[in-house]
Amino acid sequence: MNKPTLTDLRAFMAVAEHRSFRQAADLLGITRSTLSHAIRGLEDSVGARLLHRTTRSVSLTEAGKRLLGRLDPLMSDLDAALEEVAGEQGLxxxxxxxxxxxxxxxxxxxxxxxxxxxxxxxxxxxxxxxxxxxxxxxxxxxxxxxxxxxxxxxxxxxxLGPDIRFLAVASPAYLAVHPAPKVPDGLSKHQCIRQRLPSGKRYRWEFLKRRQEVAIDVPGVLTLDNNQLMVEAALDGLGIAYVPEPYARDALDDGRLVTVLEDWCPVIPGxxxxxxxxxxxxxxxxxxxxxxxxxxx
Known part of the structure; x- marks a missing residue:
């Protein structure tokens, strides 16, 4: 029996961890075909199937689970030993x-x-x-x-960074036509620039004042998925945006935007x-x- 190489074992661990040949190949910096070849070679070496493969999923066989369970601590100890030696050399x-x-x-x-x-x-x-x-x-x-x-x-x-605030902001031109709301519920009468989160959900604007928390799915006909674009839309007078303060700071400082409901906008961990x-x-x-x-x- 040919002994498996360290490279083959790490390839198996990557596939087992990610349950995906594509993600494991990307992580290892090799092609999927090279990775598949390495896994087949490892299975031939140990004489057992280690992975169940379909066009949509990858899962561990019982033999694969046992091998992974033994490899995890061994590889961790090996990595620690190599790093310790490198550290002694100042590397x-x-x-x-x-x-x-x-x-x-x-x-x-x-x-x-x-x-x-x-x-x-x-x-x-x-x-x-x-x-x-x-x-x-x-x-x-x-x-x-x-x-x-x-x-x-x-x-x-x-x-890594200081606490920040999300601020509701709008252009003076927009507010000249649509007077600023006094409380969060007043947003129901405004055009709001809504935000689509990476998960696909729309972000609910969150406000806090004297321990009163409010989360609102604001109305609006424009939805964006980028804070900078939301600031630009607010600058164009398209409505009220709710963005992290750093994105709007320059426009607030020079008066192109003004804050709305500022006393309802809490500081949150950065x-x-x-x-x-x-x-x-x-x-x-x-x-x-x-x-x-x-x-x-």
Missing amino acids: TTGTLRINGGENAIRLLLQTVVPEFLKRYPGVELDLVAEGRLVDIVEQGFDAGVRLGEAVPKDMVAVR LFLYFPGTRHMPTSLRAFIDMVRTGAA
């Missing part, structure tokens, strides 16, 4: 994959990333700007960046870098976290 290497929304990745590029790449040239940073929330463990990411309220409760979170605390932490991620904690962001 930090590998690929660090981080998922976040566009604004979150932009913040990283403006703050932590330049200094991190300068200090750790052996690390390859793979930053994915994705609007929808994903399971970072399932999707093969080392960490994610989200607003504090969106960070899963089982994750360790490190503050962006956080988050990661699982129950798995081995790569040295590259530890170095990145240390830079965030020491104020590089």
